[in-house]
Amino acid sequence: MTANLLRRKLDNDEAEITVVDKSTDHFYQPSFYLVPFGYLEPDQSRNINDLLKPGVEFVHDAVTGVDPDGQTVSLADGDDLEYDYLVVATGHRLDPSAMPGLTEAWEDHDDVYPFYHYEAALEMRDALENFDGGTFLVTQPDTPIKCPGAPLKMTMLAEDYFQRQGIRDDVEVIMTRNAEHHFGVQPYRDKLYEIWNDRDIEFKENFSVEKVDPDAGVVYGADGEEIEYDLYAPVTPQFGQEPITDNSPLTEGSEDGEYVTIDKHTCQHDAYDNVFALGDCENAPHSKTAAAARKQAHIVGKNLTSAIRDMPLRAEYDGYAACPLLTKKGKALIAEFDYEGAISAPVESKMNWIMDVNVLPSVYWDAWMKGYDPLP
Structure with missing residues (x-):
């Protein structure tokens, strides 16, 4: 762009x-938490040469x-x-080896899917279809991560998916983060707590992942706490x-x-x-x-x-960031904020879902990546 x-x-x-x-391929990374549930089709990449304007040289x-x-x-x-x-x-550079046991868990087991990797997001589709109950766990690393809302979206979409599959009563849904809260910006944080409380989604605060034991199906915290899982969607540690x-x-x-x-x-x-x-x-x-x-x-x-x-x-950049928080199929709230604080109201709506899932991918490929932007 x-x-x-x-x-x-x-x-x-x-x-x-x-x-x-x-790489010659550019991926639409927001699809990675949508593909597992079938809300976007897997083919979400383009050849970089097709995205660049004439007069821009590409070196592979x-x-x-x-x-x-x-x-x-x-x-x-x-x-x-x-x-x-x-x-x-x-x-960011994704480094699964920075979380002891994660690489082995992903490569050698069929219940661990670090969905920030495109391959894992694809593989997770079948795993969700075959999942019939147990503990669904999402964890976050201690490092900064791109799209901090993605773990929350994965958690909420999974809970809604289990509800739609008729197995919600048989599933415990847990997300962890090594912080006091699951989302850093108000008033979106309180709205999310309200949604999670209504839907019985558990948040474990101040949980730092120490290692994964894929044979036992256990994630160990730095303080000695253990969380057993039956289906695990970890966020990979990320670095420069x-x-x-x-x-x-x-x-x-x-x-x-x-x-x-x-x-x-x-x-x-x-x-x-x-x-x-x-x-x-x-x-x-x-x-x-x-x-x-x-x-x-x-x-x-x-x-x-x-x-x-x-x-x-x-x-001057004012720190603007936005995070479409998909709360369930057909519903989303948009968190918008800058260096000064929140900009938009924490309102769930169908229109927010349509904008993020049905409209933005085309805008991304056909306008933003081509250097056009109706709302700069």
């Missing part, structure tokens, strides 16, 4: 624009490091790409991408060394004026959602264009 926005703003003689990605290779002093990006094939300006949008965290100085100064340090309003790096970052890879204090990255794409597009034209950076 950022590359296409820049291509629209900048003449061909002003800038050559190159996108580097180790893995980035191995960034030298902002030499203004080069190193690639796995041994080449270096030189740049005048750099946009870092590398997102290693080429950025280990082979560049762009994350130096961030609290844990995992995130590119930027000005939270301009999205410009705090040490390198010709580097910008957006999305899940940077340290601005916003929720890591697609809605946030979408808003930041406009800011980066405007400010990078100004930088190229030797003009002041005037565009």
Whole structure:
């Protein structure tokens, strides 16, 4: 989206624009908690070449490091790409090995599905169809995660699914988080507590996953607490991408060394004026959602264009993030907030469901990814 926005703003003689990605496929990640229930079909990816505007070059290779002093990006094939300006949008790295026992549980057992991985989301469809009762468990890691609402959506959609399958009385639904509350922003938090209490969904606060024992079907907490499961949907631990965290100085100064340090309003790096970052890879204090990255794409597009034209950076990101919280089939509430707090009211409606499930995927592919946005 950022590359296409820049291509629209900048003449061909002003800038050559190159996108580097180790994959040729771009996935619609919000589908990963919808596919298991059949609310979206599995084919939710596009070839990157089909998304980029003419005049944007695509390099299919893995980035191995960034030298902002030499203004080069190193690639796995041994080449270096030189740049005048750099946009870092590398997102989160999913690392199941960071949760002891998770990789074995996923690969060797048929009751564990870390649904942030596309393959696991697909596999979970059959598991749900065959599930006839027991404990359905969703856990979250201690690391920051992209789309913090996704575990709640998975939990609520699963509870509703069991109700529709006629087995709800035979299922205990539990979600954990290593925090006091399951959602960080009011008034959405209280509305969700109301929904969960009405539907007998259990939330275990301050639970830090220590390890998974797939043979016993048990998740162990750091404090010694044990939770048995019959069907388990863990959120995988997530980190910054290693080429950025280990082979560049762009994350130096961030609290844990995992995130590119930027000005939270301009999205410009705090040490390198010709580097910008957006999305899940940077340290601005916003929720890591697609809605946030979408808003930041406009800011980066405007400010990078100004930088190229030797003009002041005037565009400012206000911390906007949005999370469509799907509460059951046909119902959703939209949580919208920025650096200052909540924006929208916590109202469940059918229209919110239609917008998220039936409308947004097409808008995502046909407008946003192409660099068009009716509501920038």
